[in-house]
Amino acid sequence: MSAVPFSVEPLAAYLRAQGLAGSEAVQVVPLSGGQSNPTFRVTVGENAYVLRKKPAGVLAPSAHAIDREYRVMNALQGTDVPVPRMRVYCEDDSIVGTPFYLMDFLQGRVFMDPALPGMEPAERSAIYREMGRVMAALHSIDLAAVGLGDYGRTGRYVERQIDRWSRQCRALSVPLDPAMLALMEWLPTHLPEGDETTLVHGDYRIDNLVFHPTEPRVIGVLDWELSTLGHPLADLAYHCMAWNVPPTLWRGMGGLDLPALGIPTEAQYLADYVAATGREVQGHWSFYMAYNLFRMAAILYGIAQRAADGSAASADAEETGRKAGPLARLGWEWAQRHAL
Structure with missing residues (x-):
């Protein structure tokens, strides 16, 4: 485990000034996960917090928006979307080297594998019902009531995303799969009619949720870095890629015997979402799935470019980048299904 990249004493003094620490020793250890923004567990006596900070160095203006x-997360306190209690946001670079925020540490379970190995079917079913309930609640948040009406641009979310990722891909020097090129042409010409704007998480998946230590209950939704105002079905389809991507390719469970596992089929999961929100998902589902596979492929092509340039932070960046093509091909299969 890497060392803490800042002196603990200025942080301890800051916590004391904020009333979050007394005379107790302050201990800081790095946490895994949250790769984009360095994340640490801060222990003060019997209290535990999570510190999340910007990385050091020169950053793109919109990146690492802690x-x-x-x-x-502060706006969602007390809503049906469970989040950790937020403690303080600090812009003073002199404390830990960059701006940071502090929130309560959640003692619970984080599941990395969507197939939930080692569980009984009834346990898996309850976990998935709860995960779907929270996503429906997220897309039902009254933006004005919680003060998030200006949290992003309203309308044309998917169109803007397709344009953004297409431009980024065209600027790369790594070769793009023909399916990726086909998606870049097909998606802008098949945008669904109608539009809707809700709060979207942008990275809603099972390993970004903290469950109660023993109950099938979400106690915190984490990693909101990609959250904005956007189209709820785009957010939902991103989450549902897990049903359609095989575990050998990405974090998915495509091809697994879901009834035997106790995990709802995608159709059952979507039916529960429709019942909870009144929002219809049929008609354009294949478009939103194709769009999300395109988006994920674009992200992985960016990783492949960094691996080719020798600037990737992760040791497995080259292997990760090789998954972009298969994801694009899977996305093109969904696009052709939409056209039928």
């Missing part, structure tokens, strides 16, 4: 993470 102020947005803090804002959205």
